[in-house]
Amino acid sequence: MVNAxxxxxxxxxxxxxxxxxxxxxxxxxxxxxxxxxxxxxxxPENFYFEDAMGLALPLALGLAIAQPRRPxxxxxxxxxxxxxxxxxxxxxxxxxxxxxxxxxxxxxxxxSGGQALTNANLDLAALALSAGIPRAKNVTTPDAFAAAMRExxxxxxxxLVLSTKPDTEVVRPPIAFDPVLTxxxxxxxxxxxxxxxxxxxxxxxEHD
Amino acid sequence: xxxxxxxxxxPHRPSEILETLKRLGFGVAIAxxxxxxxxxxxxxxxxPTMRLVRxxxxxxxxxxxCGTRLGGVxxxxxxxxxGLLSMGAGMVSLAQRYQFPLxxxxxxxGTIEDPVFYHTxxxxxxxxxLRGLGVAHARADRARPIGPQVERAAxxxxxxxxxxxxxxxxxxxxx
Numbered sequence: 001m002v003n004a005x006x007x008x009x010x011x012x013x014x015x016x017x018x019x020x021x022x023x024x025x026x027x028x029x030x031x032x033x034x035x036x037x038x039x040x041x042x043x044p045e046n047f048y049f050e051d052a053m054g055l056a057l058p059l060a061l062g063l064a065i066a067q068p069r070r071p072x073x074x075x076x077x078x079x080x081x082x083x084x085x086x087x088x089x090x091x092x093x094x095x096x097x098x099x100x101x102x103x104x105x106x107x108x109x110x111x112s113g114g115q116a117l118t119n120a121n122l123d124l125a126a127l128a129l130s131a132g133i134p135r136a137k138n139v140t141t142p143d144a145f146a147a148a149m150r151e152x153x154x155x156x157x158x159x160l161v162l163s164t165k166p167d168t169e170v171v172r173p174p175i176a177f178d179p180v181l182t183x184x185x186x187x188x189x190x191x192x193x194x195x196x197x198x199x200x201x202x203x204x205x206e207h208d
Numbered sequence: 209x210x211x212x213x214x215x216x217x218x219p220h221r222p223s224e225i226l227e228t229l230k231r232l233g234f235g236v237a238i239a240x241x242x243x244x245x246x247x248x249x250x251x252x253x254x255x256p257t258m259r260l261v262r263x264x265x266x267x268x269x270x271x272x273x274c275g276t277r278l279g280g281v282x283x284x285x286x287x288x289x290x291g292l293l294s295m296g297a298g299m300v301s302l303a304q305r306y307q308f309p310l311x312x313x314x315x316x317x318g319t320i321e322d323p324v325f326y327h328t329x330x331x332x333x334x335x336x337x338l339r340g341l342g343v344a345h346a347r348a349d350r351a352r353p354i355g356p357q358v359e360r361a362a363x364x365x366x367x368x369x370x371x372x373x374x375x376x377x378x379x380x381x382x383x
Binding site: 027047049051057058060061062063065067084086087089090093094180182186187190191192193195197201202203204205 | 235259268269275278280281283301302305359
């Protein structure tokens with residue numbers, strides 16, 4: 001829920017950096033979700049979105065399916081989730097225990113300059129619970145967030161709604177956001193198999 | 209367009225599609241329902257080497273597929289052509305921008321061969337929209353075995369690092 005006195009995205013990101021599980025993979029939504037995280041904690045195991053609003057959560061779900069032994073953390077915005085609310089139902093149905101959804105609830109479309117949301121005051125944790133995600137709760141402080149991150153894994157995805165003040169000033173990222181480079185750097189870091197072609201088709205994905 | 213009056217040589221084309229996916233090492237299928245796709249999705253669900261994810265919307269399915277491929281699993285999508293029309297933004301700003309190789313197996317509704325004529329508006333615009341989006345695609349040839357066509361589509365996706373849509377008729381994909 002959106003509260004009057006809210007921590008900043010940076011406050012939560014500091015707590016995230018301090019509590020990041022070993023071997024975690026982090027997917028960040030467009031705008032400052034990616035730019036600020038790249039500024040504070042750039043790693044090859046980060047997958048940064050630029051644009052494609054609302055699709056960070058379903059991409060992270062796919063990644064969690066493909067990498068079941070690694071914790072996958074996705075930072076998504078409230079406006080982005082409203083664009084693709086069906087993804088909550090899919091996350092609830094798949095129930096990946098290695099997926100943590102961090103939902104920045106700042107009540108605005110921050111990436112587009114702070115424009116109003118259709119509804120800024122939804123109980124998004126209740127929405128997630130209704131969608132079949134059992135470990136959903138609203139969080140209002142970085143300390144509570146850090147405590148929630150230290151809780152052991154359970155059944156299904158963890159879904160933390162972080163009450164956050166809007167940050168509409170765009171952070172300048174310290175690295176180039178080349179999308180193909182982002183993808184290749186990430187896949188190399190996790191040791192993903194690469195496609196080995198053959199002259200006449202029938203190539204396979206193979207580990208080096 | 210592929211014009212053909214010949215009957216297909218292989219006995220059961222949906223089985224050929226599934227066997228080809230298994231042989232090529234596809235580990236995940238992401239799907240949104242269409243009546244032609246119903247049974248093949250159930251068959252995939254029972255395959256020990258494949259996992260089926262049922263998404264709520266085709267653009268969401270596309271993003272899930274990008275995620276599984278990012279995680280190193282060869283991924284196919286099963287959608288109706290209505291889904292190609294509704295996934296445009298994710299197609300250009302995610303799948304194509306990041307160059308994800310994805311095989312999209314599409315029930316091609318609304319052609320002259322489709323007995324359900326309310327699909328006609330989608331059939332009429334599907335290929336022009338794919339060309340407009342720059343999505344590589346082909347219409348499966350019913351006169352030739354379907355397995356090699358699926359394999360070539362999958363190879364194209366990997367070699368060109370992009371999604372590839374193979375447009376399938378009812379007899380290709382309905383079990």
